[in-house]
Amino acid sequence: MNIYEMKRKLKENLTEKRYIHSLNVMEEAVRLANRYGADVEKARIAGLLHDCAKNVGREKEDELIKKYGIETDEIQKHSHALMHSILGKYIAREEYGIYDEEILNAIYWHTTGRPGMTMLEKIIFVADFIEPGRDFDMAKKAREYAYKDLNRCIVMCADATIMYLLDSGKLIHPYTLETRNDAILALL
Ligand code: DGI
Ligand code: FE
Ligand code: FE
Ligand code: FE
Incomplete structure (x- = not known):
């Protein structure tokens, strides 16, 4: 499938808002x-x-x-927000014909991140948070650092997510915490 076919298919499968977000993340990631x-x-x-x-x-x-046959842990199973990135890897492969493991992993890890992320994984994790359509305060702050200090930007993204999860009483996946710790350790 070429990029035009991917876009056409994606547009059919997402809300308009989510499709525009996807184009924004694509451009930010580039x-x-x-x-x-x-x-x-x-x-x-x-x-x-x-x-x-x-x-x-x-x-x-x-x-x-x-x-x-997707395997999930207890926390992932109870969160649609966590499942969409996991399932995304399989849909990208089965429905969009993407077999590149680096791309598939960047999709898989984009919501929680993980310790030891590859550069591509970091880029998608950050692009998702700072794309121009995200206009909340933390996104603006993180955007300032994205092109200066990527690890510092990851800490800011993780902090914002964790604060939101605490505030709304949601389960925090260990990967989300590990992403933050790993990025802080990289700054020391
Ligand atoms: O899909 P997007 O909205 O573009 O962004 P995303 O894939 O980063 O998902 C963000 C959502 O995921 C946001 O509502 C917070 C949620 N999330 C991130 N980490 C965790 C989490 N939800 C739970 N329950 N636990 C986490 O550790
Ligand atoms: Fe997402
Ligand atoms: Fe994100
Ligand atoms: Fe997203």
């Missing part, structure tokens, strides 16, 4: 890849497709988890 010397074409595809599972719907989500 800018970050240029800045940090990552593979620009991989960043473009991973950015475009990172949320491809976002609007799947609950029933279909359960069906696909079974179909692809």
Whole structure:
């Protein structure tokens, strides 16, 4: 599938708002890849497709988890927000024909991050948070650092997510905490 076909299919499968967000993340990811010397074409595809599972719907989500034999832990199972990045990897492969493991992993890890992220994984994690459509305060602050100090920017993204999760009483996945700790350790 070429990028135009991917865009057409994605547009059919996402809400308009989510599709625009995806295009924004794609463009931000390309800018970050240029800045940090990552593979620009991989960043473009991973950015475009990172949320491809976002609007799947609950029933279909359960069906696909079974179909692809996706293994999840207790916390992931109870969070649609966490499941969409995991399921996204499988949808990108099965429905968009993406077989590049680096791209698939960047999609898989885009919500929580993980310790020891690759540059492409960091780029998608950050691009998702700072794309121009995100206009909350923390996104503005993180945007200032994205092109100066990527690890510091990751700390800011993780902090904002953790504060939001605490504030709304949601489960915090250990990966979310590990991402923050790993990025802080990288600053020391
Ligand atoms: O899909 P997007 O909205 O573009 O962004 P995303 O994939 O980074 O997802 C953000 C959502 O994921 C946000 O509502 C917070 C949630 N999230 C991130 N880390 C965790 C989490 N939710 C839970 N329950 N636990 C986490 O550790
Ligand atoms: Fe997402
Ligand atoms: Fe994110
Ligand atoms: Fe996103």
